Amino acid sequence: MQPVSRSVDEHRASVLAAVGPTPVVDVPLEDSVGMVLGGPLVARADVPPFDNAAMDGYAVRTADVADATPEDPCVLRLVGDVSAGRTDPSSAAPVVTPGTAVRIMTGAPVPDGADAVVPVERTDTGRFEHGPLDGADTSVTVRSPGRGHVRHRAEDLTVGDTLAPAGTLVTSRVASVAASVGLASLPVHRRPRVVVISTGSELAADGAPGPGRIPDSNSYLLAASARNAGAEVVRRGAVPDTVDALRAVLDAAAGATPADLIITSGGVSAGAMDVVRHLLTTADEATGATVAAVGMQPGKPQVLASWREVPVVAVPGNPVAAFVSFEMFVRPALRRLRGEPDVAPPTVERVAGSGWSSPPGRLQVVPVVHEPGGAVRPAGRRDGRGSGAHRVSALVTADALALIDPDVDEVCPGDTVRVLLLGG
């Protein structure tokens, strides 16, 4: 199969068309953070759930205290004591009638009959001692009424309110609000299941390579990147370049609990041993294969197919090419699987702190690092030769990817460049 030439956007569109959001499951709040709502977040309880005191003090009737002044205070008889989560055992639900007050602590339900709370500082009590109401305290003297200091039921959120639509990322804040409105779990898209396979007979899985062998680094890169992007990942490192070995790991990935996405690295270009491309374009289990020459540097050779109906995104083996391919194609696919509405890589503008050349006709994707002043320069060692797709030194310090448009062949210091900020 001959490669078809495609732009980055065209290839991303094909990858995105191969995946859809995972099913929606109910997940306990604690585990839902980082996942995406599959349905709206609807309040099941009011916030606050009942009228309650905003201050430590006394629950009163406004009419009783409205005219109180330091010179002409109002004296009220104490008929109860309520604190948050606790009521006076001798009077489970004290009622404030004209001329009476109930001692009340912040968060406690405002007793029937009361419509205001006078902070303790505005009374002759001055401050409370720790502990229950002293039997000797039979009255309270109010010298200035103050404001209401009552937090009313549902004044913030009301049962039935839609607080967030489907597609919202569950942050720690969202999970806490869900708890506030009476929910113990949330409907979220289940984590995408991803299998990462790195292929190459030259790869040593254990980091102790012999002659002609190199450590497998891509499986760590791709697995950790997918995990950071919210996926559940199985990592299969160093699969040799044989049809049987590759078929076995692909079958396992598409087996009893099939992956939502398989990511392979290596074996997609023009080599005689490029087994990924060979198998995905010839095997009966593989459907819909596209071999693409993408207008991107690095990361030109790409293959997209399905193995037993599981989408396979096959990225090139050169480590920087694999990384760039993840950010440009795989991360957007994971966003779609997770149920996120915005899937395209978000970019911001930066100033180039140094200059470099760029291949005409291809989107150049350059690992860059921010300088102290905020400008960006290429990360790692560079000598201007080739695409640098094998130079892993760039991956250590890079904190962004500069995207240089196909019609630009030279970036000059001071030029504005689009960059994609990198996370973990």
Ligand SMILES: Nc1nc2c(c(=O)[nH]1)N[C@H]1C(S)=C(S)[C@@H](COP(=O)(O)OP(=O)(O)OC[C@H]3O[C@@H](n4cnc5c(N)ncnc54)[C@H](O)[C@@H]3O)O[C@H]1N2
């Ligand atoms: N005749 C042609 N040769 C090549 C072309 C081409 O168009 N015509 N394209 C080149 C480009 S561009 C790239 S990128 C690479 C991609 O090659 P493959 O995807 O087939 O990858 P491999 O050949 O398997 O490996 C390339 C390179 O990367 C190293 N590698 C592979 N896997 C890993 C891994 N898991 N960890 C670390 N390093 C890995 C591998 O040893 C090779 O050095 O093809 C060019 N060739």
Ligand code: MOO
């Ligand atoms: O596309 Mo390759 O990634 O330039 O080395």
